[in-house]
Amino acid sequence: MSSSRRKAMNAYQRQLFGAQTFLEYTLDHQLSVEKKRLLIFDNVLVELWDNGVLYFHPQAVSSADSILLSVGVHGNETAPIEIVDRLVSDILSGKTCLKHNLLVVIANPPAISASSREVDENMNRLFNNELHKNNKASAERLRSIDLMAYSTDFFNRHAEHKFHYDLHTAIRDSAYEVFAISPNISSASLVEQQYSTLAQWGIEAILSTDKNNATYSAFTARYCGAVSFTLELGKVKPFGENDLNKLSAVITGLDRLVSGCERHVTEVKKPRRFRVIAEVYKRSKDFQLCFAPATANFSEFARGDLLAVDTDYQYRVACDGERILFPNENVAIGQRTLVIVRPLDN
Numbered sequence: 001m002s003s004s005r006r007k008a009m010n011a012y013q014r015q016l017f018g019a020q021t022f023l024e025y026t027l028d029h030q031l032s033v034e035k036k037r038l039l040i041f042d043n044v045l046v047e048l049w050d051n052g053v054l055y056f057h058p059q060a061v062s063s064a065d066s067i068l069l070s071v072g073v074h075g076n077e078t079a080p081i082e083i084v085d086r087l088v089s090d091i092l093s094g095k096t097c098l099k100h101n102l103l104v105v106i107a108n109p110p111a112i113s114a115s116s117r118e119v120d121e122n123m124n125r126l127f128n129n130e131l132h133k134n135n136k137a138s139a140e141r142l143r144s145i146d147l148m149a150y151s152t153d154f155f156n157r158h159a160e161h162k163f164h165y166d167l168h169t170a171i172r173d174s175a176y177e178v179f180a181i182s183p184n185i186s187s188a189s190l191v192e193q194q195y196s197t198l199a200q201w202g203i204e205a206i207l208s209t210d211k212n213n214a215t216y217s218a219f220t221a222r223y224c225g226a227v228s229f230t231l232e233l234g235k236v237k238p239f240g241e242n243d244l245n246k247l248s249a250v251i252t253g254l255d256r257l258v259s260g261c262e263r264h265v266t267e268v269k270k271p272r273r274f275r276v277i278a279e280v281y282k283r284s285k286d287f288q289l290c291f292a293p294a295t296a297n298f299s300e301f302a303r304g305d306l307l308a309v310d311t312d313y314q315y316r317v318a319c320d321g322e323r324i325l326f327p328n329e330n331v332a333i334g335q336r337t338l339v340i341v342r343p344l345d346n
């Protein structure tokens with residue numbers, strides 16, 4: 001961090017994190033963290049609930065929404081982590097004025113410290129309490145149990161509307177660089193309204209899925225009454241190599257969202273809408289994908305194309321317009337290895 005930025009840190013940030021930012025403090029306090037409570041500008045209550053779990057409550061606002069912003073479920077997806085670290089500093093310095101309840105979660109600090117996607121296993125398959133019965137503990141399992149409890153507690157508190165944005169970056173290139181996954185089962189008007197908010201943030205495609213994949217956003221959509229999204233914000237890069245200018249629409253959008261001054265510009269391009277039509281699971285060690293490893297997300301295939309083979313199984317494109325998403329051969333047997341999507345307007 002530049003010395004001018006460090007100097008700009010205000011007293012509130014210092015009271016919470018010393019000379020550090022929220023991210024730096026989180027990575028430095030993984031073994032134990034002291035719970036903290038503080039009143040900042042405009043009677044906003046700030047509480048550090050746990051390492052990487054920071055709660056804001058504007059006590060003077062009578063009809064606030066509750067917004068959960070989570071990052072770092074995959075430790076090497078750094079751009080979103082930088083974005084929320086900056087947002088927290090902006091709130092604590094008074095640059096961003098908070099009008100809604102906000103829970104900021106840095107989900108997987110050990111994986112962030114190790115610059116790796118995960119320590120023991122993919123955390124974004126663990127947000128379902130049923131999964132944890134009779135299963136041996138892993139770093140990600142223990143943390144996801146805590147995060148489910150904090151998220152439930154947060155969303156149980158009174159709020160006008162409840163929203164969750166779980167921010168990621170993708171491993172591969174994509175025909176749509178910035179896209180959202182919507183696990184919301186209802187197509188209520190609030191969900192539709194959110195699609196236009198996401199369009200303002202530069203989201204190019206929205207993928208609806210009714211599959212319960214135990215992702216963080218599926219958990220809050222199903223069990224916490226939130227309108228929830230996983231946002232994929234470009235491609236994975238190490239800290240310091242992200243061009244946050246490319247994500248300026250998202251950064252501005254989040255800032256306006258938490259400060260309650262969303263602007264509705266009508267001329268933004270509508271995101272292309274997709275839905276999940278199939279998921280392919282790895283059944284045996286003989287599983288193989290039948291396209292080039294570097295194939296971009298949302299690449300389209302023709303009817304009859306062979307996409308995957310396994311013992312006594314194959315996946316052939318059945319309909320025009322089918323596209324692939326998140327292909328990954330290197331998963332454990334029984335895990336999802338490929339998602340097939342189609343445009344909603346096809």
Ligand SMILES: [Zn+2]
Nearest residue numbers: 074077168169
């Ligand atoms: Zn991710």
